[in-house]
Amino acid sequence: MSISQLSVFVENKAGHLADALITLADGRVNVLSFTIADAMDYGILRLVVDQVERAKDLLGAAQYVVVEYPVVCAVIPDEPGALAAVARLVAESGVDIEYIYLGARDSLLLKTEELERLETLLVDGGFRVLGASDLL
Amino acid sequence: MNEIWNPEYETMGREELRELQFKRLQMTLRWVYENVAFHRDRWMAMKLKPADVRSLDDLRKLPFSVKGDFKAAYPYGLFALPLEKVRRIHSSSGTTANPTVVGYSRGDLNTWSELCARVAVAGGARSHDIAQIAFGYGLTTGAFGMHAGLERIGATVIPASTGNTQRQLHIMRDFKTTVLVGTPSYAMYIAEMAPELGYDFKDLSLRVGLFGSEPWTNQLRDEIERRTGMSACDNYGLSEVIGPGVSYECWNKDGLHVNEDHFLAEVVDRASGEPAPDGEEGELVFTSLTKEALPVIRYRTGDLASISYRPCACGRVFARHSKVYARADDMLIIRGINVYPSQVEAVLMDIEKVEPHYQILLYREGALDQMEVQIEVTPSFFPDAVKKLMGFQSHVEERLRQELGIRSRVRLVEPKTIPRHTGKAQRVIDNRDITPS
Numbered sequence: 001m002s003i004s005q006l007s008v009f010v011e012n013k014a015g016h017l018a019d020a021l022i023t024l025a026d027g028r029v030n031v032l033s034f035t036i037a038d039a040m041d042y043g044i045l046r047l048v049v050d051q052v053e054r055a056k057d058l059l060g061a062a063q064y065v066v067v068e069y070p071v072v073c074a075v076i077p078d079e080p081g082a083l084a085a086v087a088r089l090v091a092e093s094g095v096d097i098e099y100i101y102l103g104a105r106d107s108l109l110l111k112t113e114e115l116e117r118l119e120t121l122l123v124d125g126g127f128r129v130l131g132a133s134d135l136l
Numbered sequence: 137m138n139e140i141w142n143p144e145y146e147t148m149g150r151e152e153l154r155e156l157q158f159k160r161l162q163m164t165l166r167w168v169y170e171n172v173a174f175h176r177d178r179w180m181a182m183k184l185k186p187a188d189v190r191s192l193d194d195l196r197k198l199p200f201s202v203k204g205d206f207k208a209a210y211p212y213g214l215f216a217l218p219l220e221k222v223r224r225i226h227s228s229s230g231t232t233a234n235p236t237v238v239g240y241s242r243g244d245l246n247t248w249s250e251l252c253a254r255v256a257v258a259g260g261a262r263s264h265d266i267a268q269i270a271f272g273y274g275l276t277t278g279a280f281g282m283h284a285g286l287e288r289i290g291a292t293v294i295p296a297s298t299g300n301t302q303r304q305l306h307i308m309r310d311f312k313t314t315v316l317v318g319t320p321s322y323a324m325y326i327a328e329m330a331p332e333l334g335y336d337f338k339d340l341s342l343r344v345g346l347f348g349s350e351p352w353t354n355q356l357r358d359e360i361e362r363r364t365g366m367s368a369c370d371n372y373g374l375s376e377v378i379g380p381g382v383s384y385e386c387w388n389k390d391g392l393h394v395n396e397d398h399f400l401a402e403v404v405d406r407a408s409g410e411p412a413p414d415g416e417e418g419e420l421v422f423t424s425l426t427k428e429a430l431p432v433i434r435y436r437t438g439d440l441a442s443i444s445y446r447p448c449a450c451g452r453v454f455a456r457h458s459k460v461y462a463r464a465d466d467m468l469i470i471r472g473i474n475v476y477p478s479q480v481e482a483v484l485m486d487i488e489k490v491e492p493h494y495q496i497l498l499y500r501e502g503a504l505d506q507m508e509v510q511i512e513v514t515p516s517f518f519p520d521a522v523k524k525l526m527g528f529q530s531h532v533e534e535r536l537r538q539e540l541g542i543r544s545r546v547r548l549v550e551p552k553t554i555p556r557h558t559g560k561a562q563r564v565i566d567n568r569d570i571t572p573s
Contacts, residue, residue, distance in 0.1 A: 007518070007520040009513045009518055009548070009550060010550070011549055011550050011553075016550075037521075037522045038522075039522045039525065039526060041547050041548065042513075042525075042548055042549075044520060044521075044522060044525075046520075063550070063551050063552045064550065064551070065513050065514060065515050065518045065550070065551055066515075067515065067518050067520060069520050098520075098521060099521075111520070
């Protein structure tokens with residue numbers, strides 16, 4: 001039960017991030033979670049949105065390179081130690097996490113090649129894992 | 137596939153050809169001596185007369201001419217005919233300094249179409265073909281030269297001119313174009329745009345591409361052929377010499393045959409001006425043998441190539457020069473190392489997933505030259521990890537370092553952000569301020 005994340009290549013130039021987000025805004029796509037991995041000249045914009053196909057079409061038409069990846073979306077309580085608990089659980093399991101970031105509504109997004117294993121791990125650890133329908 | 141437009145000349149014996157060349161050279165030198173003060177004055181100052189050239193090798197006694205001579209003689213100073221005998225004027229697109237102006241007599245126009253007919257047939261065009269000319273119709277020579285050559289062989293010519301790629305593709309499909317003529321970079325651009333504009337090359341009838349007027353690599357040729365399904369041939373020319381029609385590839389695509397019955401080709405060392413050793417690269421120098429309005433004598437082209445007199449499997453006797461990868465003018469000197477944009481292109485095209493669009497940016501950091509190579513990220517290469525993107529960048533940087541001998545920086549840019557050109561591609565932006573302080 002993973003959700004879709006869109007990764008977008010954006011150059012590190014004034015206005016480029018705004019242009020990409022305005023493209024989505026003009027198409028009435030809501031951004032639910034958002035982070036940027038930054039290298040020197042560019043960044044990878046990572047987004048969870050309410051309308052994945054529509055977002056891909058809009059960005060594609062505007063000549064962005066967009067790739068869709070599955071990520072695991074877990075809900076963590078908004079209290080001290082919650083994040084540490086997830087991190088410890090994952091670390092002890094040996095599941096390889098490529099990256100991790102916080103999203104809207106107390107959600108935590110995790111990218112891994114081992115989707116099922118991570119999901120099982122989190123559910124068994126007492127965390128709620130969301131699917132695409134939970135985001136609507 | 138193999139067909140020769142004018143076997144009488146294109147396959148004539150070497151000895152016979154040399155006799156013809158010498159006879160025509162003598163006529164040209166007398167013609168120039170009588171009619172062009174620029175050449176006469178220079179030869180007189182060296183105490184030379186046309187009669188002193190007693191063999192083809194004696195041509196070396198005469199001084200070179202260069203592009204600057206055209207500019208100094210602007211507009212008509214090098215013409216050997218009065219204007220009432222000149223039927224056509226073409227000119228370079230130079231906007232600031234005096235452009236290079238060239239003229240053609242009726243005979244020259246006839247020669248020119250003959251030479252371009254050879255180009256067309258050697259590249260695979262036939263009388264039943266429909267040729268779409270995507271060179272700009274204007275002052276420059278590309279469109280008019282190839283237009284006349286293709287009409288001469290009996291092909292149906294569509295003067296599409298440059299630009300409006302959507303319309304180019306529309307014409308290609310509806311008019312059933314079989315031969316495309318233009319710059320290789322524009323052909324590549326059309327190949328790239330076609331799927332986006334809803335065209336599939338399987339539905340088009342293209343089979344032959346006659347491309348020229350800028351340096352391009354065999355890798356780019358392969359890419360154009362793979363994407364479009366046509367056979368792409370190179371041809372070479374420059375307006376000072378005649379325009380397209382100076383030399384051309386046959387189906388072997390292994391060097392460009394020089395129209396030796398109309399042009400004498402030399403390869404000289406750029407620095408000394410002495411003949412380059414046999415088979416070695418140097419600057420191409422041409423002397424026209426039949427031109428009336430604007431003969432050129434030992435014209436230094438600025439283009440680098442080697443010449444081979446080995447027989448070609450196509451049956452043509454004409455010598456072949458290597459593909460012109462670089463104009464001497466295009467050579468970049470970066471931290472004292474000579475770099476040609478075509479070397480960069482060759483490396484990039486060799487790496488999987490790199491699109492054939494790139495740009496080279498030169499700038500200074502302190503006193504040091506820096507080279508940045510910009511390439512576009514594509515959906516086929518966009519891993520969702522900075523580590524992988526950076527790994528890709530360093531891989532390309534390392535390949536460039538091995539090939540060029542200098543370090544460069546690879547910058548990944550968004551798709552379609554590198555400017556596309558419908559004419560000659562401009563690959564280099566030089567922001568180094570090299571004005572001495």
